[in-house]
Amino acid sequence: MHNTLSIKIAYRFLFNNNLGSFSSYASWLSIAGLSIGIASLMLTASIIQGFYDTISEKLYSIEGQGRLTHIINGSIDLSDTYIDSLLNNTHANLSPYINGVALLRSGSKIEGVIIEGVRTPSSKIPSSFSGSLKSGDILIGRGISSLLKLEINDKVYIQGIPSGEKISNVPLLKSFIVKDIFHTGMQEYDNTLVYMSIIDAMAILSFEEYEVTGLIHNNTKSPISKLDIKYPYYYQTWKEKHALLFDWISLQRWPAYLMFGLISIVGLMNLIAALAMIIIEKTNQIGILLAQGIPRSVLKKVFIIQGGFIGLLGGLIGGIISIVLITIQLKYRVLDIPSDIYFMDQIPFSFNYIIFLSILLLSFFLSIIISWIPINRISTFKPSKALRYE
Numbered sequence: 001m002h003n004t005l006s007i008k009i010a011y012r013f014l015f016n017n018n019l020g021s022f023s024s025y026a027s028w029l030s031i032a033g034l035s036i037g038i039a040s041l042m043l044t045a046s047i048i049q050g051f052y053d054t055i056s057e058k059l060y061s062i063e064g065q066g067r068l069t070h071i072i073n074g075s076i077d078l079s080d081t082y083i084d085s086l087l088n089n090t091h092a093n094l095s096p097y098i099n100g101v102a103l104l105r106s107g108s109k110i111e112g113v114i115i116e117g118v119r120t121p122s123s124k125i126p127s128s129f130s131g132s133l134k135s136g137d138i139l140i141g142r143g144i145s146s147l148l149k150l151e152i153n154d155k156v157y158i159q160g161i162p163s164g165e166k167i168s169n170v171p172l173l174k175s176f177i178v179k180d181i182f183h184t185g186m187q188e189y190d191n192t193l194v195y196m197s198i199i200d201a202m203a204i205l206s207f208e209e210y211e212v213t214g215l216i217h218n219n220t221k222s223p224i225s226k227l228d229i230k231y232p233y234y235y236q237t238w239k240e241k242h243a244l245l246f247d248w249i250s251l252q253r254w255p256a257y258l259m260f261g262l263i264s265i266v267g268l269m270n271l272i273a274a275l276a277m278i279i280i281e282k283t284n285q286i287g288i289l290l291a292q293g294i295p296r297s298v299l300k301k302v303f304i305i306q307g308g309f310i311g312l313l314g315g316l317i318g319g320i321i322s323i324v325l326i327t328i329q330l331k332y333r334v335l336d337i338p339s340d341i342y343f344m345d346q347i348p349f350s351f352n353y354i355i356f357l358s359i360l361l362l363s364f365f366l367s368i369i370i371s372w373i374p375i376n377r378i379s380t381f382k383p384s385k386a387l388r389y390e
Helices: 003-016 022-063 081-087 142-146 196-202 242-282 283-293 296-331 353-369 373-379
Strands: 067-070 094-106 109-118 137-140 155-158 173-182 193-197 214-216 233-237
Touching: 003 296, 022 242, 022 296, 022 353, 081 094, 081 214, 094 142, 109 142, 109 155, 109 196, 137 142, 142 173, 142 353, 155 196, 173 196, 193 196, 214 242, 214 373, 242 283, 242 296, 242 353, 242 373, 283 296, 353 373
Parallel strands: 109 193, 137 173
Antiparallel strands: 067 214, 067 233, 094 109, 094 155, 094 214, 137 193, 155 173
């Protein structure tokens, strides 16, 4: 019975229908302030997670889950018994690749590029091309396309630059047709990377038929570590290769959470002020309730319910605001950023249910805890003083 009474009184105090009631204005102002803080914190968490997920997806599409190479960057002999056993392991999903430096020429323009010979380009590469590359076909990045004014089906020439003892007096020059132009949003790859068939890469870089640069691992469900990598081979995941980048993202995560979390704390401070003002405005009514025998614990529960409701409603409104903004950005891409700095051309958002629910629950429980600060006054409240002038 006391719980029902507490809820009814809390509702009347919170949603006072009297015109000009300060308690009603204070309640809604504290809800609005908390909503802004929660929305800011949720958007910050979504953007940081979006950066992490987008960069991870881009790097995985290019680098694969990881790459097995020679420990001193030498070539790998496919006829080696150990390498042959890895390639025949269907669970590992390893495929050979050849990587090297070359010159790409179109008319009078020349650009240095990194060619990557593969049997079949990853389906995750942002390109409309699918299937295996035939001899004489290449995929180029948008950066190379812009620099050399190239379009699909244009003809280009690639001149290999073999390394070390493989350098010859007459470097191989071969013509190619641009089959498609991919765009990762990462300048490191868009401006330099060229995909071609592994046979063409082998010829241009003067590799022997049994030689490759390494093996690409594309199976996320079967960790390469279970295959027991042996010397002189070395396995490196895409995350390990770009460890500095992900360290930078982690470094930015907590200061951003702290900065926008302070906005939410300001909203919680408004909650304290709102409850204190409501108690002052309702002094006479509180005095009447105490004089009629209502326990102080019931009145305390009234204001705790008010604080919890303000926290819950503020969190829900803030969550709705953030979801609407995220949806608009994902659908219409209204916020652009320079891709040469941030590795993408749009602000990314990633909706994480766990983070969102955590923020909502945290705001709710903190609102209840903070509500204890202003209601301590009720413990020393004297009905005689409250009703002195009534």
